[in-house]
Amino acid sequence: MLTLDQVHAYYGKSHVLEGVSLEVRPGELVTLLGRNGAGKTTTLKSIAGMVETKGTISFDGTAITGRPSHDIARRGVALVQEHRGIFGMLSVEENLKISVRKGSRWSLDDVYTMFPRLKERRRNGGKALSGGEQQMLAIARALVNAPRILLLDEPTEGLAPVIVDEIVRILGRIRESGVPVLLVEQNLAVCEKLADRHYVLEQGRIVYAGSNADFRADRSVRDRYLALDA
Numbered sequence: 001m002l003t004l005d006q007v008h009a010y011y012g013k014s015h016v017l018e019g020v021s022l023e024v025r026p027g028e029l030v031t032l033l034g035r036n037g038a039g040k041t042t043t044l045k046s047i048a049g050m051v052e053t054k055g056t057i058s059f060d061g062t063a064i065t066g067r068p069s070h071d072i073a074r075r076g077v078a079l080v081q082e083h084r085g086i087f088g089m090l091s092v093e094e095n096l097k098i099s100v101r102k103g104s105r106w107s108l109d110d111v112y113t114m115f116p117r118l119k120e121r122r123r124n125g126g127k128a129l130s131g132g133e134q135q136m137l138a139i140a141r142a143l144v145n146a147p148r149i150l151l152l153d154e155p156t157e158g159l160a161p162v163i164v165d166e167i168v169r170i171l172g173r174i175r176e177s178g179v180p181v182l183l184v185e186q187n188l189a190v191c192e193k194l195a196d197r198h199y200v201l202e203q204g205r206i207v208y209a210g211s212n213a214d215f216r217a218d219r220s221v222r223d224r225y226l227a228l229d230a
C-alpha cells in the first residue's frame with residue numbers, strides 16, 4: 001500500500017532521514033515512534049511531498065517520490081499536521097464543506113455523528129475552537145476528503161485526557177473502517193491500544209520494527225529508544 005525504500009530527506013544541507021524503509025499494508029494502523037528530533041514529522045512530510053527526498057516512496061504501486069504535494073494529496077494521501085491547517089475565518093461547517101470530495105466513505109453527517117462536539121459547534125468560527133476541537137476538525141476534514149491513507153502527526157499532543165480518549169475512539173473507528181493509518185504519537189498507551197505494528201526512528205534511521213504484541217512484551221525497546229520521552 002505505502003512503501004518507503006531507503007528514503008533520505010534534506011532541509012538544505014541538513015541530512016535528516018538517512019535511509020528510512022517502512023511499509024503500511026492495507027487496513028493497518030502503524031505507529032512511528034522516536035524521541036524529539038528523530039525525524040518522525042520529516043518522514044510524514046516526505047511522504048506528502050513537502051520535503052526534498054531521495055529513495056523511493058510508493059503508494060498503491062506507483063512511485064510518488066518527488067511529485068508535488070497537491071498531486072500526492074489528490075491520490076488520497078491525507079496528512080493531518082500538528083498545526084492543524086484550520087481556516088480561522090471560516091465556520092466549522094465551512095471548513096468541512098471546502099474539504100468534501102466525491103467518493104469519500106464519510107459524509108458531513110457521518111463526521112458529525114463521529115464528532116458530536118463539531119456538530120454542536122458547526123456555526124462557530126475555526127478560531128473559537130479549543131485545541132482538541134481543532135484537532136477533531138482537522139481529522140474530520142481529512143475524512144470527508146476521501147482519504148486512502150491517513151498520516152497523523154501527534155494528534156493527542158497537549159490535549160486533556162478526556163479529549164485524548166475521544167481521539168482514541170475516533171482513531172479506533174478509522175481503523176475499523178479499513179483506511180490505513182501511519183500515526184506519529186508520543187503517548188505510548190495510545191499507540192499500544194490502537195496499533196498493529198510499530199517502528200522506532202532514531203537520528204533519521206529505523207532502529208526497531210515489531211508487532212504490537214512484541215513491542216508490549218519487550219520493555220527494553222522503550223528503555224533504549226524512548227525512555228526520555230515516556
Ligand SMILES: Nc1ncnc2c1ncn2[C@@H]1O[C@H](COP(=O)(O)OP(=O)(O)OP(=O)(O)O)[C@@H](O)[C@H]1O
Pocket residue numbers: 011014016034035036037038039040041042043
Ligand atoms: N524546516 C526545517 N529546517 C531545518 N531543519 C529542520 C526543519 N524541520 C526539522 N528540522 C530538523 O530535522 C530533524 C528532525 O525533525 P523532525 O521534526 O522530523 O523530528 P520529530 O521526530 O518529528 O521530532 P518532534 O517530536 O520534536 O516533532 C531535527 O533535527 C530538526 O531540527
